[in-house]
Amino acid sequence: MTLRPQPRFPEPDTEPFWEATKERNLVYQTCDNPDCTDKLIFYPRAHCNSCGGLKTTWNTSKGEGVVYTYSVVMQSRHPAFKDLGPYAVAYVDLDEGFRMMTNVINVDNPIDDIQIGMKVKLVWQEQGEGEIALPMFEPA
Amino acid sequence: MAQTREAAIVGIHEYPLRVAPGVSALQIKAASASKALEDAGISWQDVDAVYDTGSHQNIGGLGISEYLGLNPRLIDNTSVGGTSYEFQAHHAATMIASGKANVALLTYGSTAHSDRRAIGTAGATGQGSPTPFNNMEDPWGMTLISGYGMVKARHMHQYGTTNEQFAEISVATRYHAMRNPEAVKAMTALEFVGVNEITTQDVLDSRMIAWPLHLLECCMVSDGGGAVVIASKEVAKNCKKSPVWIIGGAEATKYRENGGDITVSAGAQSGPRAFEDAGVSPNEIDVLMAYDSFSITVMCLIEDLGFCKKGEGGDYVSQGILKFDQKGGPALNTDGGGLSSNHPGERGIFLLLEATRQMRGESTSQVDGAKLAVAVGNGGQLGARHATSPTILAAD
Numbered sequence: 275m276t277l278r279p280q281p282r283f284p285e286p287d288t289e290p291f292w293e294a295t296k297e298r299n300l301v302y303q304t305c306d307n308p309d310c311t312d313k314l315i316f317y318p319r320a321h322c323n324s325c326g327g328l329k330t331t332w333n334t335s336k337g338e339g340v341v342y343t344y345s346v347v348m349q350s351r352h353p354a355f356k357d358l359g360p361y362a363v364a365y366v367d368l369d370e371g372f373r374m375m376t377n378v379i380n381v382d383n384p385i386d387d388i389q390i391g392m393k394v395k396l397v398w399q400e401q402g403e404g405e406i407a408l409p410m411f412e413p414a
Numbered sequence: 415m416a417q418t419r420e421a422a423i424v425g426i427h428e429y430p431l432r433v434a435p436g437v438s439a440l441q442i443k444a445a446s447a448s449k450a451l452e453d454a455g456i457s458w459q460d461v462d463a464v465y466d467t468g469s470h471q472n473i474g475g476l477g478i479s480e481y482l483g484l485n486p487r488l489i490d491n492t493s494v495g496g497t498s499y500e501f502q503a504h505h506a507a508t509m510i511a512s513g514k515a516n517v518a519l520l521t522y523g524s525t526a527h528s529d530r531r532a533i534g535t536a537g538a539t540g541q542g543s544p545t546p547f548n549n550m551e552d553p554w555g556m557t558l559i560s561g562y563g564m565v566k567a568r569h570m571h572q573y574g575t576t577n578e579q580f581a582e583i584s585v586a587t588r589y590h591a592m593r594n595p596e597a598v599k600a601m602t603a604l605e606f607v608g609v610n611e612i613t614t615q616d617v618l619d620s621r622m623i624a625w626p627l628h629l630l631e632c633c634m635v636s637d638g639g640g641a642v643v644i645a646s647k648e649v650a651k652n653c654k655k656s657p658v659w660i661i662g663g664a665e666a667t668k669y670r671e672n673g674g675d676i677t678v679s680a681g682a683q684s685g686p687r688a689f690e691d692a693g694v695s696p697n698e699i700d701v702l703m704a705y706d707s708f709s710i711t712v713m714c715l716i717e718d719l720g721f722c723k724k725g726e727g728g729d730y731v732s733q734g735i736l737k738f739d740q741k742g743g744p745a746l747n748t749d750g751g752g753l754s755s756n757h758p759g760e761r762g763i764f765l766l767l768e769a770t771r772q773m774r775g776e777s778t779s780q781v782d783g784a785k786l787a788v789a790v791g792n793g794g795q796l797g798a799r800h801a802t803s804p805t806i807l808a809a810d
């Protein structure tokens with residue numbers, strides 16, 4: 275089986291996020307600057323993309339959210355995906371306020387069984403021996 | 415702001431082949447530059463400003479200047495995906511107006527088709543040095559088309575826009591393509607199933623590539639390229655053809671943001687600024703060249719540039735006004751667009767080329783008495799990070 279494209283390192287902005295996945299934690303950052311008007315930082319960065327501040331705090335998400343939007347890939351030429359059958363790529367809005375790209379899985383028919391606004395919860399999909407498990411979502 | 419006429423498009427060329435085996439991207443650029451300068455009646459060595467995206471065989475402004483044999487006093491390597499050429503036209507017009515240059519050359523060349531690049535469906539390559547956003551996107555298998563599919567799905571959910579309405583964009587574009595011999599040759603060379611006019615039902619019946627985007631809502635992958643020559647008003651006076659004035663331009667970016675509205679493109683910022691710069695309003699525009707990577711891109715650009723209210727694009731495109739021989743609004747993508755004429759990866763230059771042909775009265779779907787055109791590009795990925803730049807053109 276061909277592996278999905280893996281996060282690649284060294285890449286110091288996202289490395290703490292992927293380290294946390296080894297403990298099955300989905301993490302996101304908030305800015306420490308009290309004057310910052312938009313403290314949520316995602317995707318991960320060593321700086322705050324709202325105020326430029328350099329002090330951030332890592333937090334763990336409860337892993338609950340809603341589907342903001344999704345698309346169902348019917349044709350992928352990538353070897354890891356081409357034989358999967360239709361699969362859903364989605365943006366999920368976590369209850370903590372950050373939006374992440376992910377897959378919505380564990381549905382029979384992704385086009386009909388997923389809806390925008392649907393509640394979903396975090397599920398970890400194993401990628402094989404020694405590989406990073408991927409955070410995905412399934413109907414809550 | 416008062417409208418100024420300091421810089422004009424004076425020479426253009428669209429490379430005719432969409433399947434060009436054995437030719438390099440650099441050769442397409444050089445051949446297009448030669449023909450565009452001939453079209454303008456300007457000699458090769460009069461070029462004093464070179465604009466380049468650096469996306470062709472990894473050669474940027476310095477390398478291309480040497481390759482072409484030019485010694486510019488100004489180089490600009492702006493590279494923001496498919497709309498790079500609108501950004502560059504804006505920069506060139508501004509620099510020419512300030513007296514820093516007289517003749518600017520923009521070139522594009524690509525062999526995306528002959529290289530067998532599966533641009534829309536390949537997914538991540540997992541090559542090159544890692545970036546934060548690659549690491550946070552690649553593992554989930556988003557193809558480029560599904561990225562746009564997510565925007566279309568949200569547009570349908572948020573505003574009730576229907577598949578039939580999106581299909582109107584493909585239908586009008588194909589109508590124009592069938593009148594353009596180069597587009598017909600392109601569709602034939604690329605082995606389109608049915609080189610003919612299409613109906614909304616044809617679009618809905620075409621296979622789903624990434625729900626909710628059907629095949630006939632997606633641009634082709636061709637070879638191709640072109641060139642644009644922009645000159646000062648003093649130089650423009652002595653050119654072979656009437657100048658097409660660059661009267662307005664603006665630029666903006668938009669990202670996937672926490673809590674943001676994915677259906678709103680960067681055009682919502684750059685559109686009003688460009689119209690203000692030009693001193694005209696959307697209801698005066700005769701021709702709209704809107705980047706049709708996918709149907710959803712056009713829908714967002716129509717709304718965000720103010721041709722209708724946000725969310726009402728579905729009704730707008732369904733009222734029978736998009737074709738060149740229909741009244742009630744600007745004609746859309748009169749060359750056949752990326753959907754049906756030419757899309758080698760960065761379509762922005764073709765928007766400028768066809769808008770210029772319309773202002774000269776040279777289009778194969780010529781709008782009667784056309785005086786004002788908008789070429790609006792969209793580069794990057796609409797649902798992730800993109801740039802939008804309108805260039806507003808006026809006939810002499």
Ligand SMILES: [Zn+2]
Pocket residue numbers: 305306307310311312313322323324325326327
């Ligand atoms: Zn901050």
